Amino acid sequence: MPTLMQKIRLAIRGWNRRREEKDREFLAKNTWSPGLSRAEPAKAGAPTKIDMEGLTVACLDGSGQMAHYLDVESGEVIDTRDALVGDRYRHVPTQSEGADRQAFIATLEDSGDRARLSSGDFRNAIAGDRKLEQFDFTGCVYGSGKGGT
Numbered sequence: 001m002p003t004l005m006q007k008i009r010l011a012i013r014g015w016n017r018r019r020e021e022k023d024r025e026f027l028a029k030n031t032w033s034p035g036l037s038r039a040e041p042a043k044a045g046a047p048t049k050i051d052m053e054g055l056t057v058a059c060l061d062g063s064g065q066m067a068h069y070l071d072v073e074s075g076e077v078i079d080t081r082d083a084l085v086g087d088r089y090r091h092v093p094t095q096s097e098g099a100d101r102q103a104f105i106a107t108l109e110d111s112g113d114r115a116r117l118s119s120g121d122f123r124n125a126i127a128g129d130r131k132l133e134q135f136d137f138t139g140c141v142y143g144s145g146k147g148g149t
Helices: 005-030 050-061 096-109 110-118 122-128 130-137
Strands: 067-069 077-082 090-092
Touching: 050 067, 096 110, 110 122, 110 130
Parallel strands: none
Antiparallel strands: 067 077, 067 090
16 A cells, blocks of 8 residues: 555656646647748758757847857857858847837837937836836837837
């Protein structure tokens, strides 16, 4: 006769196994492949693994010192000072805080708000105005300029 602890361990193992099976099933159904329909098999030369950490670092790099490219055959991210050309390499766009701020300011309808955000300390101006702060967090920053969803 199993003890209470053995029953608990067995239940937890079963729950974990079922959760892992559901995760694998979900990933099999929802794996994204650019340019492929579900009916088409993946190309033989397509990378099996993409360097997601390298892509994240490349996207967040705002230094402008290096150019980042994704090698579509191997899945590796290449950091270089030279431009890479050809179908094998795709340029990784970088995040630009200044461009994001300007895009947000352009969506505002009130010219007073636009002038205040353009001329002063952006973060303090947003934090000081509750309406602008809520507008910033609605997810419609680059949308119609109306705020909300």
